[in-house]
Amino acid sequence: MRNTLKTIVLLATAALALAGQSHAEIRVVDVKGREVILDAPAKRVILNFYYEDFIAVVGPGAMDKVAALSLSTWKDWRPNQFEAYAKAIPGLPTIPDIGDTENGTFSVEKVIATRPDLVILSAWAFDSLGASVDQITSAGIPVVTLDYNSQTVEKHVQSTLVLGRVMGSEERAEKLAKQYEDAMHDIKRRIESAPPSNKKVYVELAQKGAQDVGNSYGKTMWGALVDELGGINIAKDQVENWGPLSPEYVLTQKPDLVFLAGSEWANKPLSVSVGFGASEELVRDRMKAYVERPGWSTLPAVQNGGVHAIYHGGSRTLSDFVYAEYIAKQLYPDAFKDVDPVADIRRYYDTWMPIKADGVFVLPYEASVK
CATH class of the missing domain: 3.40.50.1980 (Nitrogenase molybdenum iron protein domain)
Structure with missing residues (x-):
């Protein structure tokens, strides 16, 4: 690499x-x-x-x-x-x-x-x-x-x-x-120096609201990133690139971490509205509906504060190393305790883009990030 x-x-x-x-x-x-x-x-x-x-x-x-x-x-x-x-x-x-x-x-x-x-x-x-x-x-x-x-x-x-x-x-x-x-090399170096995570990860496209099951990711996008970071992607071998997983399958897999990939889609009023102009209050309110899905109260991710919103627009970009940092921080909290993905995403925009990173791009359902 x-x-x-x-x-x-x-x-x-x-x-x-x-x-x-x-x-x-x-x-x-x-x-x-x-x-x-x-x-x-x-x-x-x-x-x-x-x-x-x-x-x-x-x-x-x-x-x-x-x-x-x-x-x-x-x-x-x-x-x-x-x-x-x-x-x-x-x-x-x-x-x-x-x-x-x-x-x-x-x-x-x-x-x-x-x-x-x-x-x-x-x-x-x-x-x-x-x-x-x-x-x-x-x-x-x-x-x-x-x-x-x-x-x-x-x-x-x-x-x-x-x-x-x-x-x-x-x-x-x-x-x-x-x-x-360099950023991805640093992430890899930290992971290699840490004990194996062995945490199961579920990523869902949180676009239509909790009443609908959104896509998860197999070999590309969030799925490929989770694999690269050493997480156990529960969608692997279940969908090729992207596609929904059955609610029953998700419950049986008992993911330790859930990442709700949200954005500010037009005409999607129930989406987890992460991204530019987003507020923490609204994002957490939209996440609440997912956490309260039937059976989700039994998931380790819900019981242990492992449910997170993450900006879907940040995947497949040159800034996605920041989202890799955020996911890795949840997989290996000790190895990434000095890494601040929120500051890094702001720094990226300040350095390379004509706009500021004003909004919410990563957020735990609980009040504090591990």
């Missing part, structure tokens, strides 16, 4: 030398193993996802380079976050929408008509579009894929360096990638 950034940089440098390209030409290998060639850093981009990571890597004026974006997966999934950025970046709400793959509105025709010099897709959107991607590339428009969803240090670092390269912001990208790698 520690040498991921160094290795990728060295490989990229070697590849460039072997290619014998002109100084202006940019060649990268994206997370799908595709070679992507640009004549120069992109100045007119279509952005499908990973909005905050794009802003962090590209830096001031990042959204001035976005000709169109997939709007609903930002504005509807993270409305308070979007509003915060709209205040900091006045032109943001006027950027054209090309639809998104999640609701089937992504328009290849709009993409081509926009005449971008680069399309940036998440790996899952690339997979969803299938042969439609060929229509874009056949029109002479390069497509590059990023993957923060896999929740691995390697994919995070590769995606960040690729993004920095195609956008001409290599220095910021390398600093961000190193920060991420």
Whole structure:
């Protein structure tokens, strides 16, 4: 893990030398193993996802380079976050929408008509579009894929360096990638020095309210992160990437820790509303309904103060090392007693983003964090 950034940089440098390209030409290998060639850093981009990571890597004026974006997966999934950025970046709400793959509105025709010099897709959107991607590339428009969803240090670092390269912001990208790698290395070092946790962990997407069972996570996102941290993910081998677990199964597994992944979704009035603009009082009130589910009073997580809210918008991002810290702090409290995830998330935004981390991003159901 520690040498991921160094290795990728060295490989990229070697590849460039072997290619014998002109100084202006940019060649990268994206997370799908595709070679992507640009004549120069992109100045007119279509952005499908990973909005905050794009802003962090590209830096001031990042959204001035976005000709169109997939709007609903930002504005509807993270409305308070979007509003915060709209205040900091006045032109943001006027950027054209090309639809998104999640609701089937992504328009290849709009993409081509926009005449971008680069399309940036998440790996899952690339997979969803299938042969439609060929229509874009056949029109002479390069497509590059990023993957923060896999929740691995390697994919995070590769995606960040690729993004920095195609956008001409290599220095910021390398600093961000190193920060991420160093933070995850520190977490790993602390875990390796601590006794095994052996705590069972249940993560649920707390989107529709306690009356509905939300997705849990197997091999990606929160599931991959829990595995990396040495927790016992009760969704592992039960769902592939994400999907709901039966209430009966959760009760039989008796999780020691429950993380309710919440956000400020539009039109989801019963969600655990973690995120920008959130209040501790409201978050805990929404969590209460989950804690009071039938049978949950018998769970070790409920009996021992192990139920937590965590910001779903923080997963699959360059800031997710902070949420890794928070989960690890619950798994290994002694090893992480000097780590303050709340301060770290504020520091990340102060350093890299044009907005402040104003809100609630992690919160225990009980009044005090272990």
